[in-house]
Amino acid sequence: DAGITQSPRHKVTETGTPVTLRCHQTENHRYMYWYRQDPGHGLRLIHYSYGVKDTDKGEVSDGYSVSRSKTEDFLLTLESATSSQTSVYFCAIRPQGGDTEAFFGQGTRLTVV
Amino acid sequence: GQNIDQPTEMTATEGAIVQINCTYQTSGFNGLFWYQQHAGEAPTFLSYNVLDGLEEKGRFSSFLSRSKGYSYLLLKELQMKDSASYLCAVQTGANNLFFGTGTRLTVIP
Numbered sequence: 215d216a217g218i219t220q221s222p223r224h225k226v227t228e229t230g231t232p233v234t235l236r237c238h239q240t241e242n243h244r245y246m247y248w249y250r251q252d253p254g255h256g257l258r259l260i261h262y263s264y265g266v267k268d269t270d271k272g273e274v275s276d277g278y279s280v281s282r283s284k285t286e287d288f289l290l291t292l293e294s295a296t297s298s299q300t301s302v303y304f305c306a307i308r309p310q311g312g313d314t315e316a317f318f319g320q321g322t323r324l325t326v327v
Numbered sequence: 328g329q330n331i332d333q334p335t336e337m338t339a340t341e342g343a344i345v346q347i348n349c350t351y352q353t354s355g356f357n358g359l360f361w362y363q364q365h366a367g368e369a370p371t372f373l374s375y376n377v378l379d380g381l382e383e384k385g386r387f388s389s390f391l392s393r394s395k396g397y398s399y400l401l402l403k404e405l406q407m408k409d410s411a412s413y414l415c416a417v418q419t420g421a422n423n424l425f426f427g428t429g430t431r432l433t434v435i436p
Contacts, residue, residue, distance in 0.1 A: 245422060256414065256428035257370070264422070272423070273329070304369060311422030313358060315372035 217241050220305050220319035227326055233292040235322050237305030239285075245308040246288040247316065248272075248280065250301040257304065263288055295326045329353045331427035333415050338433045339405055347400045347413050347430045355420030361389050361400045362414040364429065370414055373400070402432075410434045 217240030227233050237246060248260040249272075259272030261280040269280050277299060279291045292299055302323050306316040330352040339345040351359070358377040362370040376382055376391035376398060388401040400413055412429040419425065 247424065249426075254428065257416075257426035259423060259425060262423060273425070306424075308422075311357070311418070313375050313377065315360065315375065316424055318369035318371070320369050 218305060218307050218317055218319045220303075220322050222322060223320065224323045225325070227295050227324070229296060229326055230294050233295050233324065235290045235303055235305075235324070237288040237290070237307075237319060239288075239307045241307060241309070241317075242285055243307040243309045243317075244285075245311065245316075246282065247306040247308075248278075248288065248290045249304045249306065250274065250299075251304060251321075252301050260290065260303075292324075295324075297326050300324060300326045329417060329419070329425040331415055331417055331425060333413075333427040333430045335428065336431045336433070338435060339402075341405055341407060341434055341436050343405050344401065344403050345405060345432065347402070347415075347432065349398045349400070349415030349427055351396050351398070351415070351417050351427075353396075353417045353419055353425065356393065356417060357420050357422070358418040359389075359391055359398050360416040360418065360424065361387075361398075362416060362426075364412045364414060366411070373413075405434050407434050407436070 219238045247262045249257040258274045263269045263282040305319040361373040364370040374389040414429045415427040416424045
């Protein structure tokens with residue numbers, strides 16, 4: 215199994231509070247991604263990173279920020295959580311682009327009440 | 328933007344063959360992936376196509392036509408454990424992966 219760990223695995227938070235989700239890898243892979251998965255929408259890309267301090271927005275980035283200060287860690291922050299951000303969040307890693315597969319973490323179930 | 332379409336649900340019988348289609352309209356196409364996702368679990372890689380044609384991997388095969396923006400995943404000799412969601416993902420030139428909404432396959436005895 216690819217060495218990828220998401221924390222926490224479950225979280226309940228209140229509307230308006232900041233929340234940070236962590237993705238940690240032990241594979242030294244270059245690319246890291248954050249997705250959210252919701253019924254009827256599938257996996258939607260929030261932000262991605264192609265190296266330390268190199269990040270960019272995906273298709274649903276509003277309300278989210280990311281940071282990657284070390285190769286192994288990719289943090290996703292909800293600055294002020296809203297109920298619409300209740301979702302399952304998946305982190306994925308890839309050694310490079312092209313034909314390399316993405317390996318997914320086990321997901322974080324976030325509920326905003 | 329990216330537009331990736333898959334059927335929402337399919338049902339097939341154990342031992343049979345099922346084909347799951349995926350059509351896409353994207354900018355900067357750079358390959359197509361299929362993933363399997365069991366309920367409550369993470370997606371796992373099944374196949375990759377970048378050139379036109381068929382890629383076979385055991386009971387699973389995947390086909391791509393770039394000119395038509397079309398792919399399918401073919402599952403043979405269906406087993407109960409194949410009940411899962413199947414996700415089509417398109418890679419763009421920036422090495423991003425954009426996913427369709429997924430097809431939930433139910434295998435019945």
